Amino acid sequence: MNGARAWEAPRTEGPGLRIALFSGNYDCVRDGANQALNRLVDHLLTEEGAAVRVYSPVAAVPAFKSAGDVVPVPSVAIPGRSEYRVALGLPAKVREDIRRFAPNIVHLSAPDWLGRSAQRFAREIGVPVVSSLHTRFETYLDYYGLRLLRAPVEHYLNRFYRGCDRVLAPTEAIAGAFRSQGLDGRVAVWGRGVDRGQFNPGRRSPELRRELGYAPDEIVPLFFGRLVHEKGLAVFAGVIRAARERGYRLRPMIVGEGPARRWFAGQLPDATFLGHLSGERLGMAVASADVLINPSVTEAFGNVNLEAMACGVPVISARVASAEALIAHGSSGLLVEAGAIAAYTDALERLVISRPLRAALGAAAARSALSHDWCQQLSGVASVYRECVQSGRR
CATH class of the missing domain: 3.40.50.2000 (Glycogen Phosphorylase B;)
Incomplete structure (x- = not known):
């Protein structure tokens, strides 16, 4: 009890x-x-x-x-x-x-x-x-x-x-x-x-990236959420492995805590695990990533998508109702078939090789997030x- x-x-x-x-x-x-x-x-x-x-x-x-x-x-x-x-x-x-x-x-x-x-x-x-x-x-x-x-x-x-x-x-x-x-x-x-004081493009921190060992031009994929299997951890890990097999050296940033952390760390031993963050530090971490990969299909709304968008971070998300309510595919983010590792990897590759696309999607995402008060x-x-x-x- x-x-x-x-x-x-x-x-x-x-x-x-x-x-x-x-x-x-x-x-x-x-x-x-x-x-x-x-x-x-x-x-x-x-x-x-x-x-x-x-x-x-x-x-x-x-x-x-x-x-x-x-x-x-x-x-x-x-x-x-x-x-x-x-x-x-x-x-x-x-x-x-x-x-x-x-x-x-x-x-x-x-x-x-x-x-x-x-x-x-x-x-x-x-x-x-x-x-x-x-x-x-x-x-x-x-x-x-x-x-x-x-x-x-x-x-x-x-x-x-x-x-x-x-x-x-x-x-x-x-x-x-x-x-x-x-x-x-x-x-x-x-x-x-979304708390626009906490989550906004101005929170991006070169100092935090240096502290975490990321180079200025390094592309940092982000996982943001509770570390439980139903959030799509296996899909995220599979996407990172597939991108590396295509020749992209990616070291993801993991923001969140949960009972599957040990399993997740075993899948991504070189990832940067920041644990649970809150307040200004959380906003800085999210804004300092270059792309959010969200494989979860269980959310009814998708708060992490919105918070990343408010930071000007482009989002690759499963094409589910909660994501479609926030993201205009190809305009303010990218939507892919749920669980499709190859499709996620293709979308990630598009963003890795194109700084202009990352910038355009991120700027549109930040503008869209302003309407969520x-x-x-x-x-x-x-x-x-x-x-x-x-x-x-x-």
């Missing part, structure tokens, strides 16, 4: 939005989904005057300082992936806490056991339910030899989202898929923003909440 973390009795005074947010791992892991949820909570508290209470598994040592009040729910660590925890439902003590908090919106950020339990409880107490999609969980099955379960998992996910009053999709393509499943009229788009996106979520409260349950 998770370590105890005390919480104060909830405050129930005051008008306006009162959001009970349910998360699978709100501050246990530093990933794109949790960063987005924490930004949302901070915005709701500071800009919208809302009351927010977060219900989530917790770790003995949080991965980062989280926003808002967190109420622990009973959970266990996932075997072999102890950084992630699975909630064991919604016990009576937590249900009583929710009743005392008296939310007028329940927000579910994951279709897990906790989310399903909270969905049923919200119906019991007559509170509208908003859900948001952060991860394409059905795509994970291919990485763990469970492809036969994809159909029943997709059926469950469809039932889960159909049981919500509003669904927040990260891209218009995913919103369209929800509408085609009978959710028309209940779907809105919650995109993501966090405040606008988060205010849109608050507007969905208010519409849901005003209209009541469907």
